[in-house]
Amino acid sequence: MKTERLISSYDEINDTFVGKIGGMNRYCADYSISDGIFLAIDKDNVPCSVFVEGASDVFNVSKSMMENANVKIAIDCDSLFLSFIVFIEDLKICSIISENRYGIPKLNFLMDTNY
Template sequence: MKKRLISSYDEVSDTFVGKVDGQKGFCADFDISGGIFLGIDKNNFPNSIYVKNASEVLNIPKQILENSNVKIKINCDRICLHFNMSIEDLSICSVKCKNKFQIPYMNFEMDSNY
C-alpha cells in the first residue's frame, strides 16, 4: 500500500512531522525507537510520524530535514516492525523493533512524491 506523505520540519523547535494526506487524528502514538513516534489510526494502520529533537534523534543536520522529498517505509509482521526513512534517497533512519503495537501484517509506504 502506498500513500501520499505530507511532511514538515520546524528548525526552531527541531521537530519533524509527517502524516498521510487526508488522514485526521490518530488513535494511538507509539515510541518505536528513542524519540521516533508512530501514530496509528483506529484500524491500527500507520498514519503519522513525529520526531522531537529530530536532528539529534536522527543524527543528521537540520538542513537535510528541511528537504521535502521524504519517503517512509513500514513493513510489519506479527513479530517485527521495520521502519525506514529516507530524504532525497539518502537513508536517514532504519529501525527494527518488536511489533507490540498490534499493527497488522503490511507493506506500507508514505511518499511525499506520490
C-alpha cells in the same frame, strides 16, 4: 506495499519532524517505536502520522537536511518485527528493525511526499 501521500514539515527551532498522510486527521493508537520517534495508527491499521522529537539528533543529519521536501517513510510490521526506514532525497537516513513489542498490527506501507 501500499503507498500513501505524505505531507511533511520540519520545525528547525524545535527540531521536530512531523509527517502525516494527506487527508487523515484521526488516529486510534500512538506508539513510541524508538527514542524520539512516535507512530500513530488509525482504526483501519493505516499509519496516519509520524512525529520525531529532536529529529536532527535522532536521524544524525543536519537541520538543513531535515528541511528537504523529498521524504519517504517505509513501515513494515508483522507480529514479530517492526521495520521503520526513513529516506531523504533517496538517501537512507534511518533504519530501525526491532521486535514488535508494541502490539502494532500487521502493516506494510510507504509514505511518500512525491506520490
